[in-house]
Structures are given as structure tokens and as C-alpha cells.
Amino acid sequence: MDEIRSSHSKISGTAGVLAGALAGILSVALAGTALAHRLVQQAERPLLEATHLPPLLTTRDEEIALRYDVYCALSEAEADTPCSVEGAVFARAGDTGAFQEIAMRAERGASDSRYVARLPESIAGASAGFSYYAVFRSEGAGISTSTPAGGSAAPQRSRPLGRSIDVVLGAHSFGGQREADARVAEAAWGSGTAEVGLEQGRNLTPIGGSAFDVEEDGGVVVLDEANKRLLRWQRGAERPDSVPLEINGTLADMSIDKDGTVFVLETTGAHGKPLLRTFAPQGTSKATIAIAGRPSQVRVGPDGPVVLQSASAQWMPAEREGQPVSVSGQLSAGETGRPFSDGREIVILRNGDEVRVALVGGTGVRRSWVVQSGTPLAEVQLAEPHGTGVVLVTRVINDDRDEFVVLVLSRRGVVNRFSLDSADWAETAPLSRFRLQGSSLYQLGSTPAGLFVDRFDLEVE
Known part of the structure; x- marks a missing residue:
């Protein structure tokens, strides 16, 4: 009809x-x-x-x-x-x-x-x-x-959220940042084989290492868009391997599948239209797919890569059964929640100083939380299922400074909470500073000296 x-x-x-x-x-x-x-x-x-x-x-x-x-x-x-x-x-x-x-x-x-x-x-x-x-x-x-x-x-x-679990953060206390359990990747700025490229960004803010991801075996991969390559730190390695990529060298997001397939989302560039590029683990180009207007994130879904369209707040499939989905097909298949392989979706809504989070299944909302802060909130950097709960990372700000707050949410409320330095001297893709792998949270950070990735181990419920 x-x-x-x-x-x-x-x-x-x-x-x-x-x-x-x-x-x-x-x-x-x-x-x-x-x-x-x-x-x-x-x-x-x-x-x-x-x-x-x-x-x-x-x-x-x-x-x-x-x-x-x-x-x-x-x-x-x-x-x-x-x-x-x-x-x-x-x-x-x-x-x-x-x-x-x-x-x-x-x-x-x-x-x-x-x-x-x-x-x-x-x-x-x-x-x-x-x-x-x-x-x-x-x-x-x-x-x-x-x-x-x-x-x-x-x-x-x-x-509807249903019977949600209320989490009241109160006023944030800046300065009490948690130390990392391990620094798993580190590189100076530059064009050398073990360095990360740095280029001039918008409003005089430099851009370097626009995205990263963590592989199944714990290896860390950074997208070095300025030098058009990946830098891959094998688990425990001090120096990365360099993997050339056929990319435009623009600010981009990245996600890596369980088999090592690399998805690079170029949201802008000389081509004028967003593209999703697919590479084998060794950097061989496999496919290039046109993406519907103004996407902001790429993640691996249950049936291939899914892309978040910012304006609609919908997740769109870019591939199905290994085949590309057309732009019109992406738009007609948009969904509110980010899909996961276990059939659940996660839905988030930040409005003012409140964040609402829900795990959604076939029968509707399975569990939900309402997080209220006494300090202004900015973007939600990460929200992912963690057992029967959720790991949530959001930025808190005041007139002078900002930090990230990490919340491990369960049916009992907050079971773990800590703060992290924003460590954002260089610009990255908008929502590419954190990844969750198993029971560890990883943060991409930068200073005037270079780029790093830190690991923070989480308590498991």
C-alpha cells in the first residue's frame, strides 16, 4: 500500500x-x-x-x-x-x-x-x-x-524503555583518570615505516590516525590515512607491520571482520561521495561500494558491514551474503538499532545530559538504562553489549576541560566506572576512539609526540 x-x-x-x-x-x-x-x-x-x-x-x-x-x-x-x-x-x-x-x-x-x-x-x-x-x-x-x-x-x-534501570552520575570530578593496564601500540608522527602520518585538518587541528580496530587475536590495527596504509601491531610487538592500501587519504572510519577483512568508510574526499572500500588482510582491494549520503560509522554486522547514516540515525547494510547493496537498497533497509550476530540490537539516544540505552530483541526492549549526569555530556563514543549488560563511553565537558567516562552497566546498575583523559590532540573520525574486544576496552589517543592505543581491562559480571 x-x-x-x-x-x-x-x-x-x-x-x-x-x-x-x-x-x-x-x-x-x-x-x-x-x-x-x-x-x-x-x-x-x-x-x-x-x-x-x-x-x-x-x-x-x-x-x-x-x-x-x-x-x-x-x-x-x-x-x-x-x-x-x-x-x-x-x-x-x-x-x-x-x-x-x-x-x-x-x-x-x-x-x-x-x-x-x-x-x-x-x-x-x-x-x-x-x-x-x-x-x-x-x-x-x-x-x-x-x-x-x-x-x-x-x-x-x-x-518504549519499559522498566529501565536508572543511573545517576551526579557532578563529574575531573582529574581522577584511570591508568591503562597496558599500552599496546605507540608510534611517532612521520612517514617512516613505524610512524603515523600527520596532516593539517579543519580549524588548524591536525589529523592523524583517523581510526583503529582490534583483531580477534588482540592485534591492534591503525588506519594511517595520511600515508595511505594500515599499521598492524601483532600482539606483544613493539613495532608495527605496514600494509599499503588503495585509499584516498581522507578522514575515514574502519572496522575489521573476524576473518581479517578490512572495511574503510571514506565519508568525504575528492570523489565527492562516500565510499566503502573492502580489503583483504594483506591490503589487496576486494570491492568499492557507493554509500548513501553522509555516513559516520562502519561496523561489522551479522551479515557483513553496516553503516550508520548520521541524519537518520539508522544502520544500513552495505553488503548481504557477500554482495554489495545499492544506495537505494541501503536506504530502504535502514534500521534504528545496530545489529549483532546474536540477534540483539543496541539503541542509544543522547539528549542533553541524559543517555538512554536499550538492548532490543525479537520481542522488543529486553533491558534498558537511563543515565543522567550532573555535568554536561557530549557525544556517546561507544555503546556495545557486554554479557547481559552494556559498556558505555561518553564524553563529559565543562568550560575548561573534558574527559571520557566509562560505565559498565548491568541489571544492578553500574558495576564499574572510571574516567579517562580525552587524549585527543589530533583529530580522528568522529566515533573511532574506542573499541571493545572481549573483556577489554581499547582507547586511541594522541599527543604532540605521536599516537598510542591503551588497553583497559573490565570487570566481568
């Missing part, structure tokens, strides 16, 4: 789907990111983009308001001229059945055009949660967009 065409409104007659929503990460302010992108990148043709922080996890009796900041440009010459935009949300209880059209109203917000839809209680309060998507159209510009870009094929999915 095509729910859009079944409506009599102008919006419902639109079948166009535009994949371009603005960059950001679920754990950062999407509207602010979108505005920055709009200011630095002028439209070459009519442009209509909508940003939205989806309420992926909701609490009981919480009022559900879906807010969208919409940006419209008629042409490059009129990039700051607002377009007239109409919008509608299509929502339903659960994740099956027909969508109901929900009217939107305009209100003043972070952008010139903020649109708000309030869901009826029959949908917002459904025991199975709800799913929805939005469609915006500008008659003047002659274009339309759907958010998420997959529309009715891959709507946003919101789930």
Missing part, C-alpha cells in the same frame, strides 16, 4: 525521495550541524533538507513531539532565501499496518523553518512503540524530501 498517494493533501501526492539530510551524529545536535553545513556549502540547484532528532527510546507518560528543522534554497544565488515549505508526518502504532497522516505546524526554532507534529496517544502510547516518517515539499523550488530517506520502506522506529 502506498500511504502517500492515499492521502488527499499536496504532500501525500509526492513520491520523490531525497537521500540528502545533513551530517551529524545521533549524539550531537543535528540542527546545529545542519546549519553549519548549509553555511559552508552552497546549493548548486534547488535544495530542501530536513534535520530531526528522533525519539528512539521513550519513557512512560512522555509527551511525544516530532520536531524538524527545514532548510530550503531556491538556487546558489539565493542560498539564504527561504522557500515556502509544506510538511506532514505519517505514523502508526508498532511497525506494521497503515500509516496515519499527522498535521504539522510551524514554530520558531533553530532554523527559519521548524515544523512540529504531536502524535495522538493511540500511537505515542502504544505498548509496541511506533514508527513514522515525514515528507516535506516546496512548490516554489519544485522539490521534495522524505525523512528518513527510505520513507515508508524504512521509517523511524521508536520503542
Whole structure:
């Protein structure tokens, strides 16, 4: 059933789907990111983009308001001229059945055009949660967009937390950082065989060692994008092996499969479009796949690599059964949670000084936590299953400094908590500073002298 065409409104007659929503990460302010992108990148043709922080996890009796900041440009010459935009949300209880059209109203917000839809209680309060998507159209510009870009094929999915476990952090005490159990990799800046390349980044911040991962045997692999190679430290080795890669040398994320296959996600570069490059462990190129607009992470899923699209906060499959998935196929298969091989998904929502985390299975939310901080929170760097619980790493900030807080969460609440130096002298890919392997957490850090990877052993419940 095509729910859009079944409506009599102008919006419902639109079948166009535009994949371009603005960059950001679920754990950062999407509207602010979108505005920055709009200011630095002028439209070459009519442009209509909508940003939205989806309420992926909701609490009981919480009022559900879906807010969208919409940006419209008629042409490059009129990039700051607002377009007239109409919008509608299509929502339903659960994740099956027909969508109901929900009217939107305009209100003043972070952008010139903020649109708000309030869901009826029959949908917002459904025991199975709800799913929805939005469609915006500008008659003047002659274009339309759907958010998420997959529309009715891959709507946003919101789930109730149920009986969540509350974690109250209080005010953070800076300076009490934990020492590493081991330094497992270290390299100076440079172009030598055992060095990591350093290049000038945005806003005078240098870029070096844009991502890393930990192999099944405990070996550490750093993506040295400036020198277009991998540096692989075998377990216990002091010097790395160098593995050349056919990459563009831009800021990129990386993930390594159990068999050693390397996935490199180039989110930007001279090619102008995001690409996922696949390499054998020895660096031989195996495939290059076009990826839907503005991705931020690549991780290994149960059936190949999955990519997080920032604007929709959805995980998309890049491969299935060893075969590449087209861009349209990626968009139509987007899911809210990051999938794991045991059938579980993990869903996170950071909003202000609160982080909500849920482990989701076939019957819905299996276990959930609500973490509240007395100190402002920035991005969630890592959230991964750990036994029946979760390891969560988030950044805490004040006017003068920042640190990472590591929480090992279980059914009893917090079973382990410690702080780490941010150690981020050089820029990396946005969410590439931590990896969890077995019962150890690994951190990628940097100083003016070079790059390092430290290991922190966790208590096992």
C-alpha cells in the first residue's frame, strides 16, 4: 500500500525521495550541524533538507513531539532565501499496518523553518512503540524530501524503555583518570615505516590516525590515512607491520571482520561521495561500494558491514551474503538499532545530559538504562553489549576541560566506572576512539609526540 498517494493533501501526492539530510551524529545536535553545513556549502540547484532528532527510546507518560528543522534554497544565488515549505508526518502504532497522516505546524526554532507534529496517544502510547516518517515539499523550488530517506520502506522506529534501570552520575570530578593496564601500540608522527602520518585538518587541528580496530587475536590495527596504509601491531610487538592500501587519504572510519577483512568508510574526499572500500588482510582491494549520503560509522554486522547514516540515525547494510547493496537498497533497509550476530540490537539516544540505552530483541526492549549526569555530556563514543549488560563511553565537558567516562552497566546498575583523559590532540573520525574486544576496552589517543592505543581491562559480571 502506498500511504502517500492515499492521502488527499499536496504532500501525500509526492513520491520523490531525497537521500540528502545533513551530517551529524545521533549524539550531537543535528540542527546545529545542519546549519553549519548549509553555511559552508552552497546549493548548486534547488535544495530542501530536513534535520530531526528522533525519539528512539521513550519513557512512560512522555509527551511525544516530532520536531524538524527545514532548510530550503531556491538556487546558489539565493542560498539564504527561504522557500515556502509544506510538511506532514505519517505514523502508526508498532511497525506494521497503515500509516496515519499527522498535521504539522510551524514554530520558531533553530532554523527559519521548524515544523512540529504531536502524535495522538493511540500511537505515542502504544505498548509496541511506533514508527513514522515525514515528507516535506516546496512548490516554489519544485522539490521534495522524505525523512528518513527510505520513507515508508524504512521509517523511524521508536520503542518504549519499559522498566529501565536508572543511573545517576551526579557532578563529574575531573582529574581522577584511570591508568591503562597496558599500552599496546605507540608510534611517532612521520612517514617512516613505524610512524603515523600527520596532516593539517579543519580549524588548524591536525589529523592523524583517523581510526583503529582490534583483531580477534588482540592485534591492534591503525588506519594511517595520511600515508595511505594500515599499521598492524601483532600482539606483544613493539613495532608495527605496514600494509599499503588503495585509499584516498581522507578522514575515514574502519572496522575489521573476524576473518581479517578490512572495511574503510571514506565519508568525504575528492570523489565527492562516500565510499566503502573492502580489503583483504594483506591490503589487496576486494570491492568499492557507493554509500548513501553522509555516513559516520562502519561496523561489522551479522551479515557483513553496516553503516550508520548520521541524519537518520539508522544502520544500513552495505553488503548481504557477500554482495554489495545499492544506495537505494541501503536506504530502504535502514534500521534504528545496530545489529549483532546474536540477534540483539543496541539503541542509544543522547539528549542533553541524559543517555538512554536499550538492548532490543525479537520481542522488543529486553533491558534498558537511563543515565543522567550532573555535568554536561557530549557525544556517546561507544555503546556495545557486554554479557547481559552494556559498556558505555561518553564524553563529559565543562568550560575548561573534558574527559571520557566509562560505565559498565548491568541489571544492578553500574558495576564499574572510571574516567579517562580525552587524549585527543589530533583529530580522528568522529566515533573511532574506542573499541571493545572481549573483556577489554581499547582507547586511541594522541599527543604532540605521536599516537598510542591503551588497553583497559573490565570487570566481568
